[in-house]
Ligand SMILES: O=P(O)(O)OP(=O)(O)OP(=O)(O)OC[C@H]1O[C@@H](n2cnc3c(O)ncnc32)[C@H](O)[C@@H]1O
């Protein structure tokens with residue numbers, strides 16, 4: 001099976017590879033594609049669209065059977081600002097399969113900066129005095145004391161996608 005991944009961010013690419021490794025053997029191509037939404041999505045709907053667009057674009061660009069897109073966003077709720085993560089898997093024949101990843105509350109001042117126009121990746125670099133948090137442990141890694149890093153979070157999300165995809169392609173379960 002050939003899989004196209006719509007990003008070159010190593011946390012996402014490694015996550016997809018790891019999720020597939022435990023289930024089936026596959027070849028991977030990672031390509032940088034447009035998400036078709038803002039660099040910093042600010043709602044679940046926008047983040048889901050980004051994931052679906054990435055999956056579609058990667059599949060078409062690599063001319064393979066399956067495309068996967070993963071997208072991070074921030075949502076504002078009555079409880080405060082939550083990190084959100086969404087993923088999509090697309091095979092061109094069926095409706096995209098979409099699944100959500102972990103959500104954790106961000107410190108209010110960081111969420112406010114994001115809703116005032118900054119990207120969370122940049123906000124996290126300033127907050128931690130580190131470089132490229134987004135391609136390393138991620139905000140989720142920082143705020144869980146490294147207990148759950150961004151790769152691990154996306155691996156779980158990728159397993160949700162792959163598992164549902166395999167279920168849907170078993171005879172009788174097609175959508
Ligand atoms: O190269 P791509 O695939 O675009 O990877 P990215 O790190 O930019 O990730 P997203 O576009 O999916 O995320 C949208 C924005 O939210 C930021 N972001 C999302 N989750 C994050 C996390 O856990 N840690 C740091 N930044 C995060 C990210 O850096 C972007 O600014």
Ligand SMILES: [Mg+2]
Nearest residue numbers: 035039040072
């Ligand atoms: Mg991005």
